[in-house]
Amino acid sequence: MSGVSDLPFRIINRSFGAPFAFTEMIDVNALSVLDKRTRHMLSSNPGDRPLGIQLLASDSKDILKALKALESIEYDLLDFNAACPTPKVVRKGKGASLLKDPHKLKEILKVLVNHSPVPVTVKIRSGWDSDSVNAREIALCSEDAGINALFIHGRTKTQGYSGTVDYETIKEVKDALKIPVIASGDNLNVPRIKKMFDITGCDGIAIARGSFGYPWIFHDLIRFFEDGSMGEEPGVNARVEVMKNHLNLLVQHYGEQRGLGIFHKFFIWYTKGIGKTRILRDRAFRTERLEEILSLIDEFQALDKNKMSQATRHK
Numbered sequence: 001m002s003g004v005s006d007l008p009f010r011i012i013n014r015s016f017g018a019p020f021a022f023t024e025m026i027d028v029n030a031l032s033v034l035d036k037r038t039r040h041m042l043s044s045n046p047g048d049r050p051l052g053i054q055l056l057a058s059d060s061k062d063i064l065k066a067l068k069a070l071e072s073i074e075y076d077l078l079d080f081n082a083a084c085p086t087p088k089v090v091r092k093g094k095g096a097s098l099l100k101d102p103h104k105l106k107e108i109l110k111v112l113v114n115h116s117p118v119p120v121t122v123k124i125r126s127g128w129d130s131d132s133v134n135a136r137e138i139a140l141c142s143e144d145a146g147i148n149a150l151f152i153h154g155r156t157k158t159q160g161y162s163g164t165v166d167y168e169t170i171k172e173v174k175d176a177l178k179i180p181v182i183a184s185g186d187n188l189n190v191p192r193i194k195k196m197f198d199i200t201g202c203d204g205i206a207i208a209r210g211s212f213g214y215p216w217i218f219h220d221l222i223r224f225f226e227d228g229s230m231g232e233e234p235g236v237n238a239r240v241e242v243m244k245n246h247l248n249l250l251v252q253h254y255g256e257q258r259g260l261g262i263f264h265k266f267f268i269w270y271t272k273g274i275g276k277t278r279i280l281r282d283r284a285f286r287t288e289r290l291e292e293i294l295s296l297i298d299e300f301q302a303l304d305k306n307k308m309s310q311a312t313r314h315k
C-alpha cells in the first residue's frame, strides 16, 4: 500500500501473524532509475518473507527493464496494479485506467508471466464506474494471460475508497475463474471479513485499512478461525509498546526526520477510536522532534484506561 506498507510496517504486521505482505506499488519507470525513495520501497530483510512486489505500468514496453532491475532483489511474487484510482496515476494510463482496456492489460500480464521468475498476480477493481462494471471480463482476460491468482477490490475507480463494497461482483469473478480469487474491500475486522468469505466464496482476503494502527487484526483473525472467539481489544500499554517499536523501526529505516514524518499518520491510526485523544492527535502532526512525539505517546499511556473501552473495532 502506497505510503504505508514499507519495511517497518511489514515487520510490525508480520509479528502479529500477517502471513504475506506486499511492498508499496512501484512504478516500472522508477525502477530503472532506482532513486533513494524506490530503494527504500524495495528494502527488505530475511524475516520479511514471503514478499510480493507490486508494479505499476501503462504498457508492456518497460516491463523487461523492470524485471532486470529486480534481479538482485529477493522476492516471492509479482503483483500488477490495475486498481489504483489516484488521478496522477490514472492520467498516465496506469492503475485503474487499464480497467478500460482489458486487452492492453492482458498484453502486459502476458509479458510479465512469460518473463517473471516468480508467480504473477493482478489487482483489479470492480470496474471504472457504476456504468462500466466489467470485473468479470477483466478477470477472464487476466486468467487467459496465465496469471496465478487475482486480487479484486470490490469498488469502482470512481468510488475510490468510499461507498459500499460490491460483494456480488466479487462473487461473479470468483465463480468465473479457476485460479484463486483474493477479495479486498472493507476487510476491517473479523465480522466484516467473515461476511466477505460467506457472500463471495473467495479463496482468500487482503487486509488494508483494517491493519492501519491495528496489527492486532491478524491475532483477532487467527483466534477466530481457530476457535470462533473474538478476544479482547488491546489495552493502552500494549498499544504503546507497539507504537514505540514502530517509531523505532521507522527512525532506523529512514533517519529521524523522515521516520518521524511518516509516524505522524500512524500515531493518528494507533489512537483512533479511543476517547479523548483528539487533542493528542492534532498535536502529533505538529511534532518535529523525537522527544516531542515520545512525550505525546507517554501522555496517551497516562490516559484513564477506562477510555480504552470506547474502541469499536469489532463493530
Ligand SMILES: Cc1cc2nc3c(=O)[nH]c(=O)nc-3n(C[C@H](O)[C@H](O)[C@H](O)COP(=O)(O)O)c2cc1C
Pocket: 001, 002, 003, 004, 024, 025, 054, 081, 083, 084, 123, 153, 161, 184, 185, 186, 187, 188, 206, 207, 208, 209, 210
Ligand atoms: C493509503 C492506501 C494506500 C493504498 N495503496 C495501494 C497500493 O499501493 N496498491 C494496491 O493494490 N492497493 C492499494 N490500496 C488499496 C487497498 O489495497 C485495498 O484494496 C482498499 O483499501 C480496500 O480495502 P479496505 O477497504 O479493506 O481498506 C491502498 C489503500 C489505502 C487506503
